Each structure stands twice: as structure tokens, then as C-alpha cells.
Amino acid sequence: MKEESIIQLFTKSNTKFHNDDCEVLEVKKNHIPIVTCDSLIENVHFRLDWHPPEDLAKKLFHVNLSDVISSGGLPQWCLLQIGISKNITKEFLYKFSKSFLKECKKYQTTLIGGDTFRSDIFILSLTMGGYTKKYISRKSEPNSYLYVTGNLGLSLLGYKILNKEIEIPQNLKKIPIQKHLAPKARTDIAKTIYPYTSAMMDVSDGLVQDATKMAKVSGYQLIIYVERIPIQKKFRNFIDYESALISGEEYELLFTSKKNLKNLSFTKIGWVSDQKIKNQPVKFLLNGKEIFPKKGFEHF
Amino acid sequence: MKEESIIQLFTKSNTKFHNDDCEVLEVKKNHIPIVTCDSLIENVHFRLDWHPPEDLAKKLFHVNLSDVISSGGLPQWCLLQIGISKNITKEFLYKFSKSFLKECKKYQTTLIGGDTFRSDIFILSLTMGGYTKKYISRKSEPNSYLYVTGNLGLSLLGYKILNKEIEIPQNLKKIPIQKHLAPKARTDIAKTIYPYTSAMMDVSDGLVQDATKMAKVSGYQLIIYVERIPIQKKFRNFIDYESALISGEEYELLFTSKKNLKNLSFTKIGWVSDQKIKNQPVKFLLNGKEIFPKKGFEHF
Numbered sequence: 400m401k402e403e404s405i406i407q408l409f410t411k412s413n414t415k416f417h418n419d420d421c422e423v424l425e426v427k428k429n430h431i432p433i434v435t436c437d438s439l440i441e442n443v444h445f446r447l448d449w450h451p452p453e454d455l456a457k458k459l460f461h462v463n464l465s466d467v468i469s470s471g472g473l474p475q476w477c478l479l480q481i482g483i484s485k486n487i488t489k490e491f492l493y494k495f496s497k498s499f500l501k502e503c504k505k506y507q508t509t510l511i512g513g514d515t516f517r518s519d520i521f522i523l524s525l526t527m528g529g530y531t532k533k534y535i536s537r538k539s540e541p542n543s544y545l546y547v548t549g550n551l552g553l554s555l556l557g558y559k560i561l562n563k564e565i566e567i568p569q570n571l572k573k574i575p576i577q578k579h580l581a582p583k584a585r586t587d588i589a590k591t592i593y594p595y596t597s598a599m600m601d602v603s604d605g606l607v608q609d610a611t612k613m614a615k616v617s618g619y620q621l622i623i624y625v626e627r628i629p630i631q632k633k634f635r636n637f638i639d640y641e642s643a644l645i646s647g648e649e650y651e652l653l654f655t656s657k658k659n660l661k662n663l664s665f666t667k668i669g670w671v672s673d674q675k676i677k678n679q680p681v682k683f684l685l686n687g688k689e690i691f692p693k694k695g696f697e698h699f
Numbered sequence: 700m701k702e703e704s705i706i707q708l709f710t711k712s713n714t715k716f717h718n719d720d721c722e723v724l725e726v727k728k729n730h731i732p733i734v735t736c737d738s739l740i741e742n743v744h745f746r747l748d749w750h751p752p753e754d755l756a757k758k759l760f761h762v763n764l765s766d767v768i769s770s771g772g773l774p775q776w777c778l779l780q781i782g783i784s785k786n787i788t789k790e791f792l793y794k795f796s797k798s799f800l801k802e803c804k805k806y807q808t809t810l811i812g813g814d815t816f817r818s819d820i821f822i823l824s825l826t827m828g829g830y831t832k833k834y835i836s837r838k839s840e841p842n843s844y845l846y847v848t849g850n851l852g853l854s855l856l857g858y859k860i861l862n863k864e865i866e867i868p869q870n871l872k873k874i875p876i877q878k879h880l881a882p883k884a885r886t887d888i889a890k891t892i893y894p895y896t897s898a899m900m901d902v903s904d905g906l907v908q909d910a911t912k913m914a915k916v917s918g919y920q921l922i923i924y925v926e927r928i929p930i931q932k933k934f935r936n937f938i939d940y941e942s943a944l945i946s947g948e949e950y951e952l953l954f955t956s957k958k959n960l961k962n963l964s965f966t967k968i969g970w971v972s973d974q975k976i977k978n979q980p981v982k983f984l985l986n987g988k989e990i991f992p993k994k995g996f997e998h999f
Contacts, residue, residue: 401997402997419770420766420837420901423733423834424724424732424733424734426726426732432724432726433722433723434778434812435778435812436812440818466721467721469720470721478734478735478826480824482743512736516738516740516743517743518740519743524780526736599720600719600720697701
């Protein structure tokens with residue numbers, strides 16, 4: 400395939416794609432413009448034998464979308480860089496582009512530009528811009544409640560099923576595998592949370608690492624009550640607390656609030672203390688007894 | 700090296716780097732915000748055995764900066780994504796980060812965020828934002844002059860020297876090798892050009908391909924007088940017109956103007972005709988006789 404044909408896959412019916420040296424950003428009045436970027440690299444973040452092109456496109460879009468909504472924003476534009484390896488067929492790219500543009504449309508995000516090149520491995524790098532009326536950082540206030548949306552542990556379970564590390568009944572496989580291959584940013588619940596939250600981030604490296612990051616920003620120790628961590632009922636035989644604590648790529652929202660909230664879509668799992676961190680950013684308690692969970696997957 | 704230590708290499712003394720889910724863009728009043736992105740991938744865009752880390756950092760910065768100034772802008776912020784392979788040492792990263800931050804400082808650009816991950820090959824992906832009072836696109840007006848800054852052919856000559864395809868005297872090697880390893884965006888001349896230009900782009904894929912792209916945007920045929928293409932005097936024995944026409948990664952500015960300009964920093968090489976393109980976006984004439992140059996390196 401020629402570069403021009405590849406670009407056309409992503410630009411048909413997109414009148415805002417100029418393929419210029421730079422793209423102009425349209426800034427919404429009375430809004431704060433925000434930006435994020437996240438890459439997916441073959442054999443680092445995904446395996447082509449596991450990932451259908453449609454799901455890979457969704458994942459690329461949603462890992463970035465998740466950052467945007469974690470900051471209290473809505474998406475507006477994106478730039479896509481693709482390094483195409485020899486094993487990528489025309490059909491794969493066609494399906495990938497169709498699925499990617501579908502997500503763009505669904506979330507009112509314009510693909511304004513990007514770059515394509517030949518590469519030894521398949522490389523996907525997305526920059527996504529958005530806007531917000533009120534930027535939500537990761538900086539929590541002392542004496543706040545700590546919440547997480549949805550359930551944890553499903554992405555790691557999906558990975559283990561695909562990697563043949565665990566056997567689970569056939570009828571239960573679909574949910575965790577989909578969570579791993581095509582996670583969805585929690586746009587459905589974000590708006591409900593925004594008015595009450597003081598700090599927010601998404602769970603991408605696992606609760607242990609992400610809560611630690613959140614704690615370090617404000618400098619106040621977090622307390623997490625491990626028995627409260629939400630694990631979907633029908634998967635409790637396959638996800639223990641340890642797995643739920645380290646499962647990354649969950650894209651659930653971890654947030655704090657001064658308010659004592661009750662909602663079926665999120666769970667109160669802990670507390671931002673008023674104690675400044677000395678050595679331990681997060682204290683994990685399981686039924687009142689302190690535990691020291693593993694960190695889970697680390698990039699380095 | 701741990702992820703945190705790598706991030707610290709790029710964030711020391713940078714108070715605007717928050718390592719948050721998103722970064723906030725500061726938009727300058729009465730300016731148009733613009734954005735671009737460009738990746739450099741090991742064994743696709745560079746070879747580690749040729750490229751000192753300092754030059755690689757400069758190249759990554761300048762290929763993006765070149766897009767920003769080609770659009771009539773100045774840089775303001777960037778997001779850096781790095782995939783680090785096992786062969787990358789701590790010392791390499793230290794030198795790379797130091798050189799990168801030096802360029803940021805020199806061009807008043809803030810590194811506001813990014814992403815690091817482990818990878819099989821060294822991957823560098825930069826998103827750069829800037830601002831302009833007047834956006835300059837690639838769309839040329841008919842009956843304009845066509846100009847190019849500096850000289851062409853040096854980057855390809857540098858590549859050939861490094862690749863041992865050509866022998867040139869020792870005292871002449873430095874200039875073309877530096878042009879290839881660490882090209883500089885033409886910020887020095889851009890401001891002089893802006894008041895007069897109607898369309899502009901940088902020469903990154905070689906004049907043949909880039910002029911073709913420019914012609915396709917407006918739909919008017921370009922005429923290029925090949926004998927006018929600037930080749931630096933002392934390299935004329937090693938750069939013929941064919942090389943100068945296809946040499947990519949030059950990062951010289953290709954621009955049009957209604958005005959008949961005279962300046963030592965750029966050369967009038969052709970004309971935007973008032974003929975709509977039929978089959979041939981660019982017509983190349985060498986001493987009045989039409990020639991059909993090769994396209995040069997294609998990404999696919």
C-alpha cells in the first residue's frame with residue numbers, strides 16, 4: 400500500500416484533515432484546552448495474534464479518552480501516528496481505520512492529522528486534545544473519601560485467559576477478554592462524578608501503582624481497605640484481592656471526594672488521611688490488618 | 700533504570716511538568732494555536748551506531764520545530780513519548796535528555812508531559828504545539844514565484860558518506876554529516892519570509908515529492924527550473940541535480956510569493972502556473988528541456 404492510500408483510509412469524508420505541516424486547534428471559548436498522548440506498541444502493549452484490528456483501534460482511542468475524562472474533560476481532536484510493519488495487511492488497516500473513525504465519530508473527536516511510516520513492528524501513537532470547564536488533577540485533599548468506579552481485576556483475568564495461564568468456564572470468558580482487548584473509558588459515569596470530585600485519575604498501571612502516584616502528588620497518605628475493592632460477583636472465583644490490586648489497563652476511575660457518596664457505579668475503597676507521607680504513600684488494610692501487596696507489572 | 704528516574708531526567712527544574720493524566724494548554728491571546736507530530740524510529744529514521752544521543756535529540760526537536768515554523772508559527776509546548784530498548788544506556792538517556800531540554804530552552808518550548816515504556820527498538824515520538832498570528836498553509840496561489848531556502852542535497856550526501864557509498868575529502872565531511880544527523884529548522888530566516896509568503900512547507904521528503912504535495916493542494920501546476928536549484932558551491936562535485944531533487948530531511952523552507960524577492964538566504968527556483976493540474980503536478984525543466992526526475996525515497 401502507498402502512503403497516500405493509507406492516509407486516505409483515515410481521511411475519507413473528513414474535511415478537517417488537511418495533511419498540512421501543522422494543524423490548527425480550534426479552542427472553545429470559556430474552556431480550558433487539555434492534551435494527552437499514549438502509544439500502543441506491538442509486543443509491548445498488544446499482540447497481533449490476540450488483537451482484532453477493530454478492538455486495537457478502540458483500545459488506542461479509549462486509553463487516551465480515559466486520560467481526557469480523568470481530567471474532567473471531553474475529547475475534541477486527535478493526531479494519529481502509525482508505524483506499519485510488513486505483517487500488516489491492507490484488510491487489517493481497513494478494519495482498523497473504520498473502527499477508529501467510528502470511535503472518533505461516537506465521541507465527537509476530529510482526526511486532524513498525523514504521520515505514517517514503515518516500521519519493523521506495528522506502532523500506534525495517539526495524541527488527543529480536549530477541553531474542560533474545570534480541570535481535575537490527581538492532587539487529593541486530606542480527609543477525603545477514595546472511590547473507584549466499576550470492578551477491578553477483569554483486565555488481568557482476560558490477559559491470563561488469552562495467555563492460557565488460567566481456565567475458566569467458556570460462558571464467562573467474553574467479559575474479561577473484552578475488558579483486556581477493548582477497554583472502555585468510563586464516559587458513562589464521569590459526568591455524574593465531576594461535581595463531587597477533588598482529584599481523579601484512571602487505573603492504568605494497577606491500583607497499587609496508581610494509588611501510590613496519586614498519594615505522592617498531594618503528599619498525604621492514602622488508606623485502602625482491601626476487602627472493599629469491587630470484584631464482579633461471578634468472577635470472584637478467578638480474581639483474588641491480589642489480582643484486583645495489580646490489574647492494570649482497567650481504565651476505571653480512581654477519585655476522591657469530601658462527600659460521602661453512594662452510587663451503584665462506584666465503590667468507596669478508602670480514605671485520604673491528613674498524615675503526610677513518610678515512607679509509605681499508601682497503607683493497605685485487609686480486615687483491619689496491614690498487608691503489603693506486590694506492585695504488579697512495571698514498565699521498566 | 701526505573702520509569703521514575705527516566706522521567707526525572709526530563710523534568711528536573713521543569714515546574715510545568717505535572718505527570719498528570721492530561722496537561723493543560725496555555726493559549727496565547729489573539730494567536731492561533733497549532734500542533735504537529737513526528738516520530739523518529741530506530742532503523743527506520745535513524746541508526747544508533749551513527750547517531751550520538753545529543754544529535755538525535757536535536758533532530759527530533761527540529762523536525763517538529765520545522766513543521767511549526769513552516770506554518771508561520773513559534774513553538775510553545777511539546778509532549779515526548781519514548782520507547783526504550785535494552786541497548787539504550789543510562790548515559791545515552793542522560794545525554795539525550797540534556798540535549799533535548801537545551802533545545803526546549805533555546806526555543807522557549809515547555810516539555811509539558813509524555814510517556815515512557817519499554818520497547819524492542821528505540822522509539823521517539825514528539826507532539827509539538829505552537830502559535831501563530833497568521834497560519835501559512837501549503838496552498839499556493841497561481842502566478843506566484845516558488846522559492847527554497849539554503850541549499851539542497853546535503854542531507855543525502857551526509858547519508859551516503861555515513862553509509863560509505865561515496866568518498867569525499869576529510870575536510871568536507873562535517874557539513875553534510877551534520878546536516879543529516881542534526882538538521883536545523885530554519886528559524887533564522889522564517890521571520891524574514893513570513894510577510895511575503897502565501898504558501899509554505901518544509902523539504903522533508905525531497906523536493907520532487909514535496910513540490911508535488913504542494914501542487915496537489917491548490918491544484919495548480921508548479922514549474923521548477925532545475926538548473927536554479929541551489930547546491931552549495933564546494934559540494935558541487937558530489938551533489939548533482941538528481942541528488943538535490945530527491946534529498947529528503949533537508950528542512951529547508953519551500954515557499955511561494957507573489958513578490959519577486961531577492962535575498963541571499965533563498966533562491967527563486969520556479970513558478971506556480973495558472974494551469975490546473977491534469978496528470979502532472981510539477982513540471983521540471985533543465986535548461987528549457989523537460990526532465991522526469993526520480994521520486995527518491997518513499998516511506999512505503
